[in-house]
Amino acid sequence: MTTRARPWRGDTALGAIAVLGIGLYIVFIIVPLIMSAWKSLTDENPLLAHSDFIGLANYQDMAHDDALISSLGFTLVMAAVVTVAANAAGIGFAMLLNRTSLSFRMMRTVAFLPQVLSGVIVGFVWRYILAQDGILNAVLVSTGLSSRPITWLGSPLLARFSVGLVAAWVLTGFTTVVHLAALQSIPVEMYQAATVDGAGRWQQFRRITLPMLAPGTTIGVTLSLITMLKLYDIIVALTSGGPANSTESTALYIIKLAFTDDRFGYASAVAMLLLAVSAVIALSVTGLLRRREVDL
Amino acid sequence: MRHKRLLAACLAAGLALLAGCSAPSSGGSTGSVTLTYLTFETPSLTASFWDTSIANANKKVPGVTIKKLVAPSTDRDAYAKQLQASGQFPDLLQSITPSTFVQAGLLKPYDQTWVDANFLLPLGNAYKGKVYIPPTNSQIIPMVFYNKTLFTKAGINAPPKTWSDFLTVCAKLKAAGITPIELGGGDPFAASMPLVGILSADVLGKNPNWLQDRYSGKVKFTDANVQTAVAKYRTLAKNGYFEDGALGVKYADSITNFTSGKTAMYMMGSWFLGSVPKDHADDFGSFMTPTDDGSLVVPFAVGGSMAISAKTAAPDKATAFAQAWSLDPDNYKALIEGDGAFPMLKGKSLTDYHVTVTQVFKDSYAYVGQQNTKVSAFGWATNDDSMPSGLNDAFYAASQALYSSDDVAGQMAKLDAAWNTATK
Numbered sequence: 001m002t003t004r005a006r007p008w009r010g011d012t013a014l015g016a017i018a019v020l021g022i023g024l025y026i027v028f029i030i031v032p033l034i035m036s037a038w039k040s041l042t043d044e045n046p047l048l049a050h051s052d053f054i055g056l057a058n059y060q061d062m063a064h065d066d067a068l069i070s071s072l073g074f075t076l077v078m079a080a081v082v083t084v085a086a087n088a089a090g091i092g093f094a095m096l097l098n099r100t101s102l103s104f105r106m107m108r109t110v111a112f113l114p115q116v117l118s119g120v121i122v123g124f125v126w127r128y129i130l131a132q133d134g135i136l137n138a139v140l141v142s143t144g145l146s147s148r149p150i151t152w153l154g155s156p157l158l159a160r161f162s163v164g165l166v167a168a169w170v171l172t173g174f175t176t177v178v179h180l181a182a183l184q185s186i187p188v189e190m191y192q193a194a195t196v197d198g199a200g201r202w203q204q205f206r207r208i209t210l211p212m213l214a215p216g217t218t219i220g221v222t223l224s225l226i227t228m229l230k231l232y233d234i235i236v237a238l239t240s241g242g243p244a245n246s247t248e249s250t251a252l253y254i255i256k257l258a259f260t261d262d263r264f265g266y267a268s269a270v271a272m273l274l275l276a277v278s279a280v281i282a283l284s285v286t287g288l289l290r291r292r293e294v295d296l
Numbered sequence: 297m298r299h300k301r302l303l304a305a306c307l308a309a310g311l312a313l314l315a316g317c318s319a320p321s322s323g324g325s326t327g328s329v330t331l332t333y334l335t336f337e338t339p340s341l342t343a344s345f346w347d348t349s350i351a352n353a354n355k356k357v358p359g360v361t362i363k364k365l366v367a368p369s370t371d372r373d374a375y376a377k378q379l380q381a382s383g384q385f386p387d388l389l390q391s392i393t394p395s396t397f398v399q400a401g402l403l404k405p406y407d408q409t410w411v412d413a414n415f416l417l418p419l420g421n422a423y424k425g426k427v428y429i430p431p432t433n434s435q436i437i438p439m440v441f442y443n444k445t446l447f448t449k450a451g452i453n454a455p456p457k458t459w460s461d462f463l464t465v466c467a468k469l470k471a472a473g474i475t476p477i478e479l480g481g482g483d484p485f486a487a488s489m490p491l492v493g494i495l496s497a498d499v500l501g502k503n504p505n506w507l508q509d510r511y512s513g514k515v516k517f518t519d520a521n522v523q524t525a526v527a528k529y530r531t532l533a534k535n536g537y538f539e540d541g542a543l544g545v546k547y548a549d550s551i552t553n554f555t556s557g558k559t560a561m562y563m564m565g566s567w568f569l570g571s572v573p574k575d576h577a578d579d580f581g582s583f584m585t586p587t588d589d590g591s592l593v594v595p596f597a598v599g600g601s602m603a604i605s606a607k608t609a610a611p612d613k614a615t616a617f618a619q620a621w622s623l624d625p626d627n628y629k630a631l632i633e634g635d636g637a638f639p640m641l642k643g644k645s646l647t648d649y650h651v652t653v654t655q656v657f658k659d660s661y662a663y664v665g666q667q668n669t670k671v672s673a674f675g676w677a678t679n680d681d682s683m684p685s686g687l688n689d690a691f692y693a694a695s696q697a698l699y700s701s702d703d704v705a706g707q708m709a710k711l712d713a714a715w716n717t718a719t720k
Contacts, residue, residue, distance in 0.1 A: 045400070046377050046378075046380055046381040047377060047380055047396060047397060047399070047400030047402060048400050066710075127546075131544070131546065131549070132541050132544045132545055132549070133549070148540070149540075149541065150541075151540075151541035151543065151544035152544065153482060153543075153544045154481065154482065154541045154542065154543035154544025154545070155543065155544075155700070240483075240484065242482070242484055242487075242543075242693070242696055243481065243482070243487075243543045243696040243697075243699070244693050244694075244696035244697035244699075244701075245693045245697075256686075256689060258377075258381075259374045259377045259378050259381070260371075260373075260374050260377075260685065260686050260689055261685050261686035261689075261717075261718065262377065262396065262685045262686070263686075264381070
């Protein structure tokens with residue numbers, strides 16, 4: 001018996017939509033990327049019409065830029081810590097919310113709420129919560145947990161902690177939903193079989209839940225990392241990068257270079273660096289995590 | 297047929313998206329000119345203030361429609377640069393720092409004859425000999441405002457004259473259980489006020505050309521006299537003369553803290569005068585940052601109204617509107633009463649503006665007209681003493697860092713490095 005190749009049924013409408021999508025991607029992502037890469041080889045000033053080609057001078061300057069090194073260090077540490085915290089919390093909340101009743105479905109909506117708020121609103125709201133005379137200090141002092149208000153945003157260490165806390169709060173909504181979807185795709189029969197074989201809850205979590213959550217964890221970790229590596233809006237609203245630039249992320253530093261220091265070319269070079277670092281981290285982590293994914 | 301309709305719908309959606317990217321036109325439909333005007337809002341300079349002032353100036357300049365733009369923060373310089381980068385540089389820009397924009401050829405100077413005829417200090421904010429913003433008002437940045445009741449409670453009968461007296465006053469206040477100095481350290485510009493006062497008094501007070509000398513490389517931030525001045529700020533911080541957790545206090549909260557009597561002194565620009573509570577205004581007084589020998593140094597900044605874009609399609613109309621707005625006394629009522637601005641219009645006294653001001657405003661305004669040593673307010677000048685791009689941010693960061701760090705030499709070295717990068 002011979003098989004006959006199916007005739008190709010090209011759908012021109014879908015093709016048109018694909019072309020539109022690709023076109024938008026090229027116009028709003030690829031073209032600006034190429035333009036930014038070109039600008040990184042110049043000494044462009046946003047106020048001047050003319051700029052000169054300076055080759056790799058901007059990239060060479062980076063090695064001596066203490067502010068860049070400091071912002072990159074802060075960004076990478078924040079990305080690692082918040083990604084772990086948000087995904088661990090996301091798994092925990094997903095396990096708690098993995099019920100079918102109406103109240104749990106409503107709680108899932110509430111859990112996702114931080115993700116739909118704009119970063120600026122989140123930053124402003126938390127700025128008032130964490131203020132010297134804010135709600136958090138009022139609760140801590142009135143309950144006796146602290147003898148005096150804590151300067152959550154007033155010292156470099158605590159300001160960094162506060163930024164991480166707020167970012168983790170936002171991302172946990174997303175990671176909860178992602179892991180919940182992964183949890184709900186795990187066949188119940190696997191747990192039933194494990195119970196019959198005498199596996200306890202912890203063993204079931206380790207041997208069934210965690211491995212089966214791997215695809216969700218890959219998505220959650222990758223997107224958390226990318227979000228944290230380009231974090232800007234929450235920091236601007238919460239701390240403006242202070243005190244003393246201690247919470248200045250690389251994204252915030254790029255904006256400052258471009259529009260305060262008038263160094264468009266150098267800012268573009270730093271943006272290229274951030275892109276390269278983000279790509280390496282995202283691809284490496286994704287590659288590592290995908291090995292853990294289990295196919296049914 | 298179904299595919300063709302779907303294709304048409306997709307193309308229409310794509311065209312609609314691209315249509316949103318078209319540049320706005322500056323011509324009106326009836327021959328009038330539309331000018332964009334970059335403004336900024338504060339608790340005193342509200343949307344209503346701008347709308348009213350624009351409407352009043354419009355009455356004097358027919359054929360002009362003003363499209364108001366509002367900067368998302370008080371950093372209108374940075375927003376103006378973003379607009380320039382996206383090809384939307386406004387026709388009129390309120391209270392920007394001209395220097396960077398002038399170097400880029402983006403601003404049009406005012407006619408000097410008109411400036412000379414209308415303002416007390418025609419060259420008060422001139423850059424390279426030309427005026428790009430009418431010198432309509434001035435500020436003293438900072439002053440030291442104080443609460444007379446708290447001073448009396450601590451047994452202090454008069455404001456300090458020398459730095460040594462100032463430290464004694466701080467110690468007395470602290471001993472009486474009163475926080476000596478309020479600091480809005482959470483907002484970078486507010487955090488820098490004590491340092492602005494000290495450097496203006498000690499460095500510029502002895503060498504008014506220090507900033508010009510820095511441009512020519514004759515002096516540095518790491519020089520001994522600058523470090524000695526900065527060390528005074530460290531003394532205040534180390535001795536606990538600022539409130540607890542000052543770096544976490546936002547500017548707006550620092551005003552509330554001081555006006556509600558939680559702290560005894562507040563180093564802030566004279567715009568604070570607009571926030572003095574009217575019901576007990578006589579509780580407040582002001583003095584200048586004390587110097588070692590008690591000599592009076594007034595850190596002065598001449599501000600102004602709006603700059604005009606050199607690229608505006610309607611320079612005559614833009615200039616006419618700017619001049620009409622700048623000379624409208626009604627605009628100054630809000631600026632004086634709400635923003636503590638010291639008016640600089642020629643031939644006018646405070647009564648000509650029909651304002652109601654406090655005694656502390658009158659006492660502070662007196663410094664403007666008196667013969668005394670006026671120097672540029674460090675970091676706030678808009679004339680030739682304005683700092684290069686990016687230095688203000690570096691200065692603010694240093695101020696915040698020095699609140700808790702003793703590394704004066706290191707922070708001054710960072711400022712020198714930032715200056716060298718900005719001016720190379």
